[in-house]
Amino acid sequence: MAKFARKGKGGTPAISTASLPDIVFMLLFFFMTVTTMKEVDLKVQISKPKATEVKKIENKALVKYINIGVPITKYQSKFGKEPIIQLNDAFAKVRDIGPWVDAVRSDMDAENRSKMTTALKIDKNAKMGIVTDVKQELRKAKALKITYIADKTTKDEFN
């Protein structure tokens, strides 16, 4: 019966859990800071072009994205293999851009509306046809500030 007696008395001492909150908070903070809120799942494949004259995108609240690229594999049977537009979470046609700009604008604060920037995230293998169409629509919708998303590269790599 020695077995039972031992279990009752000594055993392993309880590990202090005083630091557990710290660890949890650490993890929490870590994930809070690192996670960039991904608002949309990309349904199109985009490999970004490279450029030298690029600037960091500041004030993310004012930047709205238009993605253009070839649909990912599981959508290819339905939407084909040509580059198409993705607005928010859904595929869209060129004519949807005007209403989309209006909707996005009305969601913004009044003083920020004029500062809205449309970021064109376009696959480098896309053709200018679709890009020009989108730009024409943006002009019509008076969303004139645009930025072409591109990765920064050095001058030597570029040429």
Add this chain to the structure above:
Amino acid sequence: MARRPLQEINAGSMADIAFLLLIFFLVTTTMSTNTGMQRKLPPPPEKKEQKDIDVKERNVMVVLINKDNNIAIKGRPIQLKDICEKTKIFFTNPNNDENLPEKKIKEIPFFGKYPVSKGVVSLQTDRNTNYEKYLQVNNELVRAVNELRDEKAMQKFGKPFDELEKEKQKAISEIYPLNISEAEPRRIAAGAGK
């Protein structure tokens, strides 16, 4: 049986370790930020029938990219790496060449009367032009203007353009405006740029 009471592990330093890790991760993780090339689109045409503004031929540099991604400036084929230099010469016109843009005397803060180029770069693409090529050419044109601005800033204020005050930047931007116009889309003859 006399037992030594088991000591509790000192957990006081745990918090320090936790914070150390936290700071480590904070410093090392780079949040993926997007970078982009900022441009402005021209405002939509006011009336349906808008007359094209008359611009003298010498003031326009037409940059064509055709469907085969060949580049031509003023009808002559050109390599991507030569565009920047060509654009800079176009905007500065150092020898007042008759075939390069005219200059207009303008009153500019810090500089006084300064001859500003009337040159406009017109970038035209075909519907089948590759977007990457277009962006590269666009990049070269923007780079030409940025380099000119930097040179001017260094010469006048001894600092690169980005480090100048707002007003000085504005003055230099007036000397070297980013005059890139993108024509309405159209089909470009297959022969161009070969």
